[in-house]
Amino acid sequence: MNPLVKWFHRFGSPPTFYRWAGQALPWLRGAALLAGAVGLYFGLIVAPADYLQGESVRILYIHVPSAWMSLFIYLFVAANAFIALVWRIRISEVLSMAAAPVGAMFTAVTLATGSLWGRPTWGTYWQWDARLTSELVLLFLYLGVIALFHAIEDRRRAARAAGLLALVGVVNLPVIHYSVRWWSTLHQGESVKLFGESSMHASMLWPLLVMALATKLWFFASLASRARLALLEADSDKAWVRDTLQPRVTEAAPA
């Protein structure tokens, strides 16, 4: 067997993942909170106000990382759904479905904060602009995936059906990303580029990148927590759950 696939199977075994995720969870949460505190200190206190947007630029330190997360998590959901459909690896099904609510949350935050930024900057809460509309479609895709997953009783069949829907929705990701180039939109073009020089000053760029790191760490913490819960609920009759939890539960119980 391919060593990578072998490792995936070993890591993906529910008891191993449950234990590993439980150990990683407090570190991920702690690192996310620390990075968030640093990012917000620099974003809200140290970074200057924008010469055009004024103080409303402070909203962007949460809006932009949330928007990046909404796309990143969707890609994560779809990639795991693909692995689950092709190689039938159960942990990928669990990870895919555990990530979807976190992605929906970041997408809703993106839309809400964008709307609150738009009012003082553009003079409107909402515009049927290509970027805003495609981001709204992304929220509906997330909600569709979550709803489909909960509509089917068999958890594994539900994850596969919802994963298929997630894969179909991937077509929306390039539309969101390139919408500001393909159409004349009210939403401005990208200020931060992965390759090439960003048009933001370093005093504003760094807090933004630290906040992006914080949201990413938060996502992986949430993912670990939700995936552990999903495994616990699905395998509540299995021996590994009893072996892992029963000693702790019995110890904690009053005599």
Next chain:
Amino acid sequence: MNPWPFVIASYAVFFTSLALDALLPWLRRRRTLVQLEGRWRREQTRTHGNREDTR
């Protein structure tokens, strides 16, 4: 237009969402653990008998 109410509202939305994202799975996990504990206790009582009843 004063931007601060919009900034504060945005951060309120952000932190409330993160808090709910952490809190809801935690509450559900607690409920699941309580259910499991109850189930194991019932099974234990069935297997070994209830001491208080047998006395």
